[in-house]
Amino acid sequence: MSDAIHVYLQSEPAAEKWGKKASLTPVEQGYQIHFDASQALRSIQKAARQLDTLGIEQVELSGDGWTLDYQWAFYLGFTSAKKLNGVSWQGDDAATLQQLERCYSWSRQLTNQTPEQLSPEVLAQEAIDFLTPLAPDAISHRVIRGEELASEGWVGIHGVGRGSERPPVMLVLDYNPTGKADAPVEAVLVGKGITFDSGGYSIKPSESMSYMKCDMGGAATVAGALGLAILQGLTQRVQLVLCCAENLISGHAYKLGDILTYKNGTTVEILNSDAEGRLVLADGLLYATETGAPLIIDAATLTGAAMVALGNDYNALFSLDTELQQRALGYAEQVKEPTWPLPLAPWHQQQCPSPYADTANSRAMKGGGTGGASNAAGFLSRFVRPDGKGWLHFDLASAFNSSNSALWAAGATGRGIRVIAEVLRQETSKR
Template identity: 65%
Template sequence: MSDSSSNSSSNSTPEILQISIATAKAAQKWGNNALLSPASDGYQIHLPENDILRGMQKAGRSLDNLGISQLQLSGAGWSKDLQWAFYQGFCNARKHDGVGFNNEHGEAEQLQQLAQCFSFAKKMINDTPEMLSPVALAEQAEAFIRTIAPAGSVSSELITGADLAEAGWHGIYQVGRGSTRPPALLVLDFNPAKAADAPVSAALVGKGITFDSGGYSIKPTEGMATMKCDMGGAATVTAALALAITQGLKQRVKLILCCAENLISGHAYKLGDIITYKNGTTVEIVNTDAEGRLVLADGLMCAAESKAPLIIDAATLTGAAMVAVGGEYNALFALDQPLAARALQYAANEQEATWQLPLEKWHQQQCPSPYADTANSRPVKGGGAGGASNAAGFLSRFVPDDGKGWLHFDLAAAFNNSANSYWAAGATGHGIRTIAAALLTETTAK
């Protein structure tokens, strides 16, 4: 081969596979009701008559499994929801791009913004716990919002280590003090009006446990192996705020991230300890692995101090929620039933499966303690029957106005331990679109 031929070959651009939507069923030779069939320039997707979004997501997963790194969605029929379903299936823990969106309906830019926000959350959740300390989580979340928000619209406060106890944020401090890497509370203020007296329309609170060993209530290996994902709530609300900003959020919003590593050491918190919170509530520790609610309690009180009429928290909080709704749904809890009904509608509109589980004021009494106002759980495996509702009941002690304007998302669908026909292993981003929609709609209505 001559030098010129060699240079021509090395400089050529690889041909990008074209992915189109077929209008007819696949030929029988490709199998009964085949989802994919080859075309001259790529592949055709033959969507099922029912559940077409899941069919599209499955097609994306199948193409990723072939080792394809880049493709273009081409031809007609690509709605925004179909493109997003394909993207969700095609992504994996090491690849958040490679999809050329179809701009037939002028939606490619919106989809790119959506992918940017999901990519941030997924990368953060999939990062190793060594890479992502509590302070690093807070700093990276702030940096991401600053890249999205208009210049001058973001300010923040970061409190770390023993300064948390000095400031009265005892839950975050106690959970995180066993680690050599200090716990942190990030309070980020998105204030697009840039006016000090602008009212705070909403506050987002995220659980940011960057690694959860369970503490002295130590997890078994199989339960601990994926606990890098226990900061999924913090990543979710950060990405939701970013997405809402790209979609035109004009109201002031506080982002509150409660970040800590739950580790064992000579300085770790212990069973039998009692934490006294800012609002005077005393909590006996009967399970150091029920730490998420302890840090969220601080975050919810911080949100209440902002006087925000809407408070949304998100957390990978309980295994009980996963037992109840499985890995395809997030669980929703609220004492404000009209707000809960609207939130479920936002989730349905955004194609994010969400199910409301029971929460009443009496759930506050479901973790009794003879030594304090409440225990942080029940001293039985998994927190006992109704564990997800009892955890939500614990959180409800720390929100204002008897829960009016408060939503709690237990993110059962935020992470997959292993791949399946629809999702790669790792973070999913499930819940980001719902929370962003709630922000945009609820703050505008007020």
């Protein structure tokens, strides 16, 4: 990176001539970032964002003070949908940062692809192609397509995806580094892979539909997290389940008033075809529960309600297992990935009633009504162990930005990868 701009850290405020709040000032070989120690990560990320807007392509982090977290905050601000590299890492943390960059750049690039490029089958294949080279002797997979889903009882993925000419798929990828075919599955990651979400017959307005290529962000996040955990030395058997479909309108699309009967006998009336994410995740959670894995983590760009509650700064975390949830929040703090708990209790299962089925998939009102994120989590809790032990649900409110902000370029952020990888590593290492 001989042509790279050097960037230094400076804890002292900028000289008055640059303005009282200047966070970025020029020096002989590049720029220095004046960061506020009380909110260092945000101020460094904001300054990096400014450097990107100047059109700078390559930087070298120089001088003292560049901790792993500071370097990573810079990367997140400096990179964009058009530029997912360009940072030269510094010090002993370089190898770890390269691992993070590899997984985040893959996940973000995938999420930013156009809906035409990324069909359900392509999404599944991209995950296979990313993960298999990381541990070629330890990874196998199965892809269940189209009508095979219906014949095997995966009614949620099939029902949501049948309106598209491009078939829905369920990817089951098995990472088994033990070499033992009968090794227990210690964890299952489940990701929502809606490669485009029109809303179906509950059609979205254009301003909401325009960025619905991001609705497979949960699948990209859990696949990226598994990749990161593998690179960091994961030694336990873990499976990945991606629930992939396009939610489109056609003569074959599922309709309001339809009832789906899941493999566990739960009947679900469709009151909102735009509440499709929970329908496909239900299949993935049922599969995960069937494995007997003591840890199940799902991730999804599931509800606008989580974004209303938390903005774009935090991902929401739900669980009926309060001890596990508290540990997960601790892991999130360790890796500096903002995560916030939202309410979930057993009675949330009853918040979407139906006179015709065990439950509806939503309530027949805008956004699913009040408490929408908790109600969606309550719906999902029907498809894991009755007490919810060992289950975490991430509603990825901060996984994607539809426009540029002071912290982020427009597009996927990758937020969620580090914390899920950390939960995976820490919890499975206890067994």
